[in-house]
Amino acid sequence: MEVYKFGGASVKDAGGIRNITNIITNCKKEGLLIVISAMGKITNRLEELTTAYLFEQDDVQQIFEEIKLFHFNIIQDLFPDSSHPIYDEIVNSFVEIDWLLEEEPTDAPDYIYDQIVSIGEIVSTKIIAAFLKDSGCPAIWLDARNFIHTDNSYKEGQVNWEKTGQDIQKNLVPMLERNIGVTQGFIGSTSENFTTTLGRDGSDYSAAIFCACLNASALTIWKDVPGVLNADPKWFDETERIPQLSYHDAIELAYYGATIIHPKTIKPIQNKNIPLYVRSFIQPEAEGTNITGLKNHLPVPSFIFKVNQALISIFPKDFSFIIEENLSDIFNLFHKHKVKINTMLNSAISFSVSFDYDAKKLDALIADLSQQFKVKYNTGLELVTIRYYNQQTIDRVTINKNILLEVKSRNTCQIVMRDKVAIE
Numbered sequence: 001m002e003v004y005k006f007g008g009a010s011v012k013d014a015g016g017i018r019n020i021t022n023i024i025t026n027c028k029k030e031g032l033l034i035v036i037s038a039m040g041k042i043t044n045r046l047e048e049l050t051t052a053y054l055f056e057q058d059d060v061q062q063i064f065e066e067i068k069l070f071h072f073n074i075i076q077d078l079f080p081d082s083s084h085p086i087y088d089e090i091v092n093s094f095v096e097i098d099w100l101l102e103e104e105p106t107d108a109p110d111y112i113y114d115q116i117v118s119i120g121e122i123v124s125t126k127i128i129a130a131f132l133k134d135s136g137c138p139a140i141w142l143d144a145r146n147f148i149h150t151d152n153s154y155k156e157g158q159v160n161w162e163k164t165g166q167d168i169q170k171n172l173v174p175m176l177e178r179n180i181g182v183t184q185g186f187i188g189s190t191s192e193n194f195t196t197t198l199g200r201d202g203s204d205y206s207a208a209i210f211c212a213c214l215n216a217s218a219l220t221i222w223k224d225v226p227g228v229l230n231a232d233p234k235w236f237d238e239t240e241r242i243p244q245l246s247y248h249d250a251i252e253l254a255y256y257g258a259t260i261i262h263p264k265t266i267k268p269i270q271n272k273n274i275p276l277y278v279r280s281f282i283q284p285e286a287e288g289t290n291i292t293g294l295k296n297h298l299p300v301p302s303f304i305f306k307v308n309q310a311l312i313s314i315f316p317k318d319f320s321f322i323i324e325e326n327l328s329d330i331f332n333l334f335h336k337h338k339v340k341i342n343t344m345l346n347s348a349i350s351f352s353v354s355f356d357y358d359a360k361k362l363d364a365l366i367a368d369l370s371q372q373f374k375v376k377y378n379t380g381l382e383l384v385t386i387r388y389y390n391q392q393t394i395d396r397v398t399i400n401k402n403i404l405l406e407v408k409s410r411n412t413c414q415i416v417m418r419d420k421v422a423i424e
């Protein structure tokens with residue numbers, strides 16, 4: 001049993017779907033489960049639609065029509081016969097959104113979000129399963145919500161591993177014996193059968209859940225890059241592919257923000273010692289990266305950039321020390337406002353934290369912190385994390401930058417900085 005995961009970038013248009021069909025039909029494995037995300041950037045568009053509906057904006061129908069048109073253009077390209085049953089199937093999937101939009105937005109926003117946004121994965125998998133079948137592949141469409149069970153935390157469903165494992169073993173394993181299963185990433189369902197999502201970019205995590213519960217022999221994540229590189233090629237000109245990576249380094253890179261793999265992906269597969277292969281859907285025959293229980297550490301320094309960072313520094317109002325009690329109050333407020341800390345550093349009378357900038361969260365957090373502490377903040381910053389750093393690598397990334405915060409552990413260095421010109 002093996003699991004493949006294809007993300008939005010691999011199925012952004014009809015050409016992409018033809019390409020992944022070639023990859024799948026060339027491997028022709030029975031006992032293969034394929035986990036697929038929404039096409040291209042459709043999740044972002046469905047988020048826009050949700051916001052427009054919740055705030056009763058005028059452009060609700062226009063956004064919805066554009067989303068439908070995007071999918072129907074792809075269907076027309078893949079299935080020239082307009083009487084193909086896929087046309088009705090997709091119309092029916094979108095009707096679920098139609099019904100919702102007809103009502104006043106009185107339900108909880110996170111619940112509404114999940115019911116709308118999940119349709120991206122439903123339609124992409126229906127289209128791809130139908131195309132695979134027409135291409136002679138023994139594909140069956142499977143509803144991930146019958147297997148991935150979560151609690152009621154909409155937008156951030158927490159997996160019920162016991163129930164998920166039981167259903168996958170009992171119901172999914174037999175289905176994969178003679179078929180190639182096509183299912184959705186990113187979505188699950190509550191015990192009352194309402195759809196949940198697992199958090200943005202959560203399809204890699206879905207693939208890892210399926211893999212662990214199937215006791216699969218491998219997970220392959222197909223990307224638009226040749227494998228895991230030592231930096232995101234969008235930010236760095238010279239990158240190197242890392243042929244072998246340990247679970248430990250992979251989870252550290254993902255945790256610090258390397259968007260190539262969702263951070264929650266590694267634990268389930270590491271726990272079952274399942275290898276994770278990251279390969280290119282553009283050059284499917286190329287080697288990629290193998291992530292395993294290897295003991296060696298990364299052969300080259302790796303860089304992770306995050307832009308749009310906020311940095312806040314928190315001081316007790318009476319010049320007293322930052323002690324455990326203050327820290328616990330501070331952490332509780334970060335937790336309350338759902339602000340995820342990227343870096344932190346404390347001194348005798350200050351505690352500094354960087355995190356992804358979100359205007360609303362920042363204002364609310366500062367308002368709460370200011371009741372007990374003096375707070376200073378900066379926005380528009382960059383955070384670079386270097387795993388296996390040395391002075392040369394630090395110098396390389398800090399040219400023409402002002403450093404606001406630098407935190408070093410034995411293997412990892414994090415620097416919060418901004419362009420020198422920005423303050424002159």
Ligand SMILES: Nc1ncnc2c1ncn2[C@@H]1O[C@H](COP(=O)(O)OP(=O)(O)O)[C@@H](O)[C@H]1O
Pocket residue numbers: 006007008009010222223224225227228229230231232233234258259260
């Ligand atoms: N260390 C890294 N190695 C390779 N790619 C990286 C790395 N860090 C970030 N990326 C980015 O991850 C992208 C692939 O992830 P993403 O677009 O989320 O794929 P998907 O559509 O499959 O979810 C690449 O295009 C690349 O810009």
Ligand SMILES: N[C@@H](CC(=O)OP(=O)(O)O)C(=O)O
Pocket residue numbers: 006007008009037038043044120185186199200201202203204
């Ligand atoms: N479609 C979801 C889930 C996901 O993981 O997508 P992708 O594999 O394209 O990153 C999202 O964009 O958040």
